[in-house]
Amino acid sequence: MADIPKDCKAWILAEKPGERVTDKTFRLEERPVREPSDGEVLIKVGYFSNDPAQRTWISNSVVKERAYGPFPVEGDAMPSGFLGRVLKSKSSKWQEGALVNGFASWSEYITVNEHAVFPARQIEGYSDSIALSALGMTTMTAYCGLTEVGQLKAGQTVVISGAAGATGSAAVQIAKHILGAGRVIGIAGGRDKCQWVESLGADVCLDYKSPSFADDLVKATPDYVNVYFDNVSGQILDLVLARMARFSRVIACGAISAYEGDREMRMKNLFEIITMRITMQGFIVSDFADKWPAASQAVKKAIEEGKFKTEGTETKVEAAFEDVPKVWKRLFSGQNQGKLVTELKA
Structure with missing residues (x-):
């Protein structure tokens, strides 16, 4: 089992933005890595999903009762989809080393309930990150x-x-x-x-x-x-x-x-x-979570039959954790083609 650090970096929502995200919107902090309890897993994050919807979650004009996604408050880690590997498991559902994706935050390590993640959709011969792009x-x-x-x-x-x-x-x-x-x-x-x-x-x-x-x-x-x-x-x-x-x-x-x-x-x-x-x-x-298995199977079949192109449909940016917000902001200046994925430097 890999060594587990006591602390890790996390990007915090420091100030909810108005018209534009500024240098004051996010703050980099060190936060403790929490050991998993029974029914939990500790994950080392390898990739972040970058989505325009994240911008709406942090807007200072959105009220909680009408939010259509997460509603982080100032001081919370920035919500995000992710792809990573189970580093330590206290769950019969997941083995250490399993590749999973789900929803958590801009943190190097995350500890979540066993039901908060699912097996990363993969196709042999393709990058792991396909789970966030063509099959995401x-x-x-x-x-x-x-x-x-x-x-x-x-x-x-x-x-x-x-x-x-x-x-x-x-x-x-x-x-x-x-x-x-x-x-x-x-x-x-x-x-x-x-x-x-x-x-x-x-x-x-x-x-x-x-x-x-x-x-x-x-x-x-x-x-x-x-x-x-x-x-x-x-x-x-x-x-x-x-x-x-x-x-x-x-x-x-x-x-x-x-x-x-x-x-x-x-x-x-x-x-x-x-x-x-x-x-x-x-x-x-x-709204249509029950339709995801059929949808992913249809797309996977189309990829394997050459009917759905994956080449060029992912803009993958390798970045240090310190640059995570900078990569995300590319979404709003047209600097991506297809899905924008952040690959964390090892």
Whole structure:
């Protein structure tokens, strides 16, 4: 058994941010490593999942009763998904050395209940980190969003915003190669990202940074849109609403356009929801936890059959623990393609 340190580093939520995360938001501390009690395991973290939703959990404008995820208070370690190995087990469920992932915090070592982690999804020949990317929660979000909320049918037209991100890029591949969408339209920022999204299977990817974006959207949707997978909200959502077909569905998954900076959303086309009888439903992936096994099996099968690309769908950044917040903040400046994963330096 590896040596267990008495203390480890942890990133603490020091001051809840307003419009922007600042140098005052997080604080690095040394905290004691807690020995596991009966039914618990001690885990050494190897990777952190970086997710836009984490920004909403720490906002100073969110009240606990309306929070849709964790609600850390100042002084708590920053919540995060992780992948790591069991260093010490007081559980009959887990052996030491087992690769697990789950949800805890930005800490080098974590001690959790045996039921708080699950076996890391793996495919032989792939990096361990696939458990956080192609087989991770963002892919489960994409699959459940399309099938359970969007109810996407074969042959339908689907638009996916944030299509170069973790959830969006998975949604493009699932819609096209697993669910048989007739036309998949991605939306991403910049020509390079758009070309990459098209390489994943999108029939076309529109550059929202282009001055002709609004016109491009109209031209790309001559027969209108059956399902819109929304990861960004704001102006893009407003424009897409005007292109939705009658009795279409909007999957409200994220609003990254409003997570940092000015959060005011100026909407002109909400009346389209009434005239087109659009169903717009918000969700989080835990709403469909019972669907995860089937979703992961479907994606794993698609990977093995060459229908779901993993190359390029993960931006893995090796970093010292001291740089964990810096890597996470890349999410809000477009510095990732696919899933952004932090690999802790040994």
